[in-house]
Amino acid sequence: MSDEPVVKVEGVSKKFCRRLRYSLWYGLVDLAAELTARNGHGNLALRRAEFLAVDDVCFELRSGECVGLIGHNGAGKSTLLKMLNGLVRPDKGRISMRGRVGALIELGAGFSPILTGRENIYINGAVLGFSKSEIDAKFDEIVDFAELRDAIDAPVQTYSSGMYVRLGFAVAAQLNPDIFLIDELLAVGDVAFRMKCFQHLLEIKNTGKTIVVVSHNMIDMNRVCDRVVVLDDGRKIFDGDISTGIATYESFLAKRRQAAPQRAADAAAWIDQVELFDGAGYSREDFSTGEDLIAEVTLTAKRKIANARLIVHVMTPSIGTLGSFASPHKGFAFDIEPPGAVLRFRMPKLPLLVGSYSLMVSLYGPGIKDFLHAMTDAATFKITAPAVDTFGYGVCHAVSFEHDWELVNFDREVRLRAAQSRH
Amino acid sequence: MAVRSHSQHFCVYTPASQLTDPGRLFRLMLADLAASRELAWRLLVRNVSSRYRHSLLGYLWAFLPPLLTTSVFVFLQKAGYFTVGQTPVPYAVFLFAGLILWQVFSDAINMPLHMVQQSYSILTKVNFPREALVVAGIGEVLFGFLIRLSLLLCALFWFKVGVSSTMLWVPCGVLVLIGLGVGLGLVLTPVGILYHDVAHGLPFVLYLWMFLTPVLYPVPRSWPGSWSLVLNPIGPVLDTTRSWLLSGKPEHFGGFVIAMGLAFALLLVGWLLYRLALPILLERIGA
Numbered sequence: 001m002s003d004e005p006v007v008k009v010e011g012v013s014k015k016f017c018r019r020l021r022y023s024l025w026y027g028l029v030d031l032a033a034e035l036t037a038r039n040g041h042g043n044l045a046l047r048r049a050e051f052l053a054v055d056d057v058c059f060e061l062r063s064g065e066c067v068g069l070i071g072h073n074g075a076g077k078s079t080l081l082k083m084l085n086g087l088v089r090p091d092k093g094r095i096s097m098r099g100r101v102g103a104l105i106e107l108g109a110g111f112s113p114i115l116t117g118r119e120n121i122y123i124n125g126a127v128l129g130f131s132k133s134e135i136d137a138k139f140d141e142i143v144d145f146a147e148l149r150d151a152i153d154a155p156v157q158t159y160s161s162g163m164y165v166r167l168g169f170a171v172a173a174q175l176n177p178d179i180f181l182i183d184e185l186l187a188v189g190d191v192a193f194r195m196k197c198f199q200h201l202l203e204i205k206n207t208g209k210t211i212v213v214v215s216h217n218m219i220d221m222n223r224v225c226d227r228v229v230v231l232d233d234g235r236k237i238f239d240g241d242i243s244t245g246i247a248t249y250e251s252f253l254a255k256r257r258q259a260a261p262q263r264a265a266d267a268a269a270w271i272d273q274v275e276l277f278d279g280a281g282y283s284r285e286d287f288s289t290g291e292d293l294i295a296e297v298t299l300t301a302k303r304k305i306a307n308a309r310l311i312v313h314v315m316t317p318s319i320g321t322l323g324s325f326a327s328p329h330k331g332f333a334f335d336i337e338p339p340g341a342v343l344r345f346r347m348p349k350l351p352l353l354v355g356s357y358s359l360m361v362s363l364y365g366p367g368i369k370d371f372l373h374a375m376t377d378a379a380t381f382k383i384t385a386p387a388v389d390t391f392g393y394g395v396c397h398a399v400s401f402e403h404d405w406e407l408v409n410f411d412r413e414v415r416l417r418a419a420q421s422r423h
Numbered sequence: 424m425a426v427r428s429h430s431q432h433f434c435v436y437t438p439a440s441q442l443t444d445p446g447r448l449f450r451l452m453l454a455d456l457a458a459s460r461e462l463a464w465r466l467l468v469r470n471v472s473s474r475y476r477h478s479l480l481g482y483l484w485a486f487l488p489p490l491l492t493t494s495v496f497v498f499l500q501k502a503g504y505f506t507v508g509q510t511p512v513p514y515a516v517f518l519f520a521g522l523i524l525w526q527v528f529s530d531a532i533n534m535p536l537h538m539v540q541q542s543y544s545i546l547t548k549v550n551f552p553r554e555a556l557v558v559a560g561i562g563e564v565l566f567g568f569l570i571r572l573s574l575l576l577c578a579l580f581w582f583k584v585g586v587s588s589t590m591l592w593v594p595c596g597v598l599v600l601i602g603l604g605v606g607l608g609l610v611l612t613p614v615g616i617l618y619h620d621v622a623h624g625l626p627f628v629l630y631l632w633m634f635l636t637p638v639l640y641p642v643p644r645s646w647p648g649s650w651s652l653v654l655n656p657i658g659p660v661l662d663t664t665r666s667w668l669l670s671g672k673p674e675h676f677g678g679f680v681i682a683m684g685l686a687f688a689l690l691l692v693g694w695l696l697y698r699l700a701l702p703i704l705l706e707r708i709g710a
Contacts, residue, residue, distance in 0.1 A: 023707050024617045027703060027704050027707035028614075030703050031699070033440070034440045034441070034442065034700070034703055035442065035696075035699060036440075036442075037440045037442035082547075082706075083436060085550050086434060086436055086550050087547065087548070087706075088706045089436055089437075089438060089702055089703070090436055090437065091438050092438055095435070095437075096433070096434070096436075098432075098433055101434070103548075103549065106544065106545065106549055109544070109545040109548060110466070110542075112469050114473050115469060115472065115473050115476075122465055123466070126461055126465035127462060127545055127549055127551055128549070129462075129551065132461065132465075
């Protein structure tokens with residue numbers, strides 16, 4: 001196979017406008033430019049209320065590569081994917097695609113709710129570009145993949161949302177393009193079906209197709225992609241291997257959230273900073289699963305707060321809050337006297353797996369309403385080792401659970417239980 | 424420029440206007456029209472079968488409105504509230520024929536914008552030949568007409584008007600009506616996507632337009648009514664086609680031929696505009 005890139009994105013930019021009235025007017029202006037055949041070299045001058053949703057992005061994909069586009073909401077991932085699919089035209093730059101393009105962006109495109117699953121398979125298939133004979137040939141395969149044998153002649157509006165997406169995916173799974181564009185699809189259906197989708201995607205990947213995936217789920221990305229492009233405010237900030245990419249993205253995400261700390265206007269006390277140390281007392285940001293973590297919270301007080309409480313949330317960007325704990329839970333009571341205080345808490349044997357984590361720390365007085373201060377991302381840290389296994393043969397996701405195993409004698413156990421149930 | 428046809432395997436997207444290479448644009452338009460047949464048929468079947476499945480009266484809805492309108496006007500005319508002059512066939516038949524032809528035009532002019540608005544979610548997410556929506560829409564207009572035509576044929580026998588070989592010309596007239604309607608509808612679609620004023624205003628304009636077209640009455644022979652034939656291209660087309668339906672002799676064939684040329688030109692301009700405008704405007708409505 002030639003080493004010629006299959007997808008080539010060269011200096012692509014796209015303007016966007018969130019103000020409806022301006023946006024509609026610019027639409028007319030752009031249309032006039034198109035009709036007079038101007039607009040030849042791309043005009044990037046920003047008009048009022050416009051910004052660059054995609055800003056000078058370049059990358060190339062070769063056959064067999066699976067690349068993930070990641071970034072926070074509004075970073076330009078979906079716009080870029082739409083440009084790759086030809087739905088949105090770049091305002092500057094050039095995109096060339098060599099091969100047939102198939103997009104899994106909308107599942108069940110064209111479905112009519114009052115028609116049956118059978119009829120909708122043909123409609124959705126036609127929207128995706130299949131002929132009737134192709135669908136005829138694949139019909140049974142589609143129904144089996146969707147696991148909808150019994151419901152195939154019922155109107156789609158009677159389907160559960162899970163059944164709906166299963167049917168949509170089953171039709172789309174019949175696509176056999178050279179370049180696959182996928183938008184946030186792996187989050188559909190129940191676990192068994194999601195695993196089926198993964199399996200299907202991996203099979204496609206192994207046949208040397210090129211895949212571009214947009215997702216917010218880093219675990220899923222880890223499963224299928226071997227390269228990521230990280231976007232921030234429309235610009236490419238990273239292009240390379242997946243674990244470095246995800247780490248880059250998560251640290252950008254954390255920075256982005258370090259907004260103004262929330263604090264009551266006339267707060268009598270607040271959190272100044274939270275510092276992290278390892279069990280030996282050294283300042284640390286990188287830990288391994290199972291290590292001890294010690295946090296020091298520096299508080300400032302203008303007047304005395306009796307029976308104050310500190311609440312800690314452990315968060316991770318891709319999942320959210322993993323859990324929380326508070327100082328009174330262990331019977332720890334403290335008063336803060338001006339000018340302030342330093343508290344220390346210990347989290348022994350961190351039960352967390354590889355990833356980025358942060359602590360949200362909030363300070364309360366004794367009552368529920370006595371909110372003083374909440375500090376999002378008061379401290380951030382990473383678990384960097386040991387490596388996880390995203391395929392489910394080892395451990396993965398965020399929490400490290402204790403587990404042990406034994407093989408029991410089937411006969412003895414079953415008889416024992418039967419004997420017990422008779423009594 | 425989006426150099427991509429739905430049968431091609433290499434595509435390049437750049438900001439350049441598609442009009443910079445008209446030859447290629449024209450080839451892509453024809454290729455996409457051909458590629459849209461299968462999808463258009465599917466969409467047509469979907470729209471027709473889902474339109475009537477959820478109703479008690481089903482296909483009756485296709486001809487109830489013109490039937491009721493005819494009854495009301497015939498009643499008013501019989502009661503002497505207005506006079507329409509001499510019609511070549513019983514007024515009920517004359518009126519019903521006019522109404523179903525007018526409906527072909529009014530359905531056709533509303534269709535492109537309606538199809539686009541109904542398909543926003545797939546238009547903004549799936550890249551399929553956009554011509555399919557319009558082709559399916561034309562099919563729907565024809566389908567509605569054929570149902571109503573069957574009722575008219577019954578009426579022609581009931582009122583002992585009968586049919587003659589002029590009926591063979593009717594498809595030609597209906598196609599010109601559809602061409603004028605779809606052409607105008609396509610020209611209105613780009614603005615209609617951005618501004619809902621088009622969708623709000625169109626029914627009202629069509630309502631007035633119908634009264635200015637010889638639908639409810641025969642073609643006026645004297646000033647100022649006769650001018651409606653010159654300024655209103657629907658007038659001669661509708662009257663000519665109605666004459667063919669009712670075995671009469673068309674009196675405004677010259678106007679019909681001019682309108683036919685106009686329909687062809689409008690369709691071509693509308694198609695071009697639709698094709699150039701859709702990608703630019705759809706990104707504005709997001710979704």
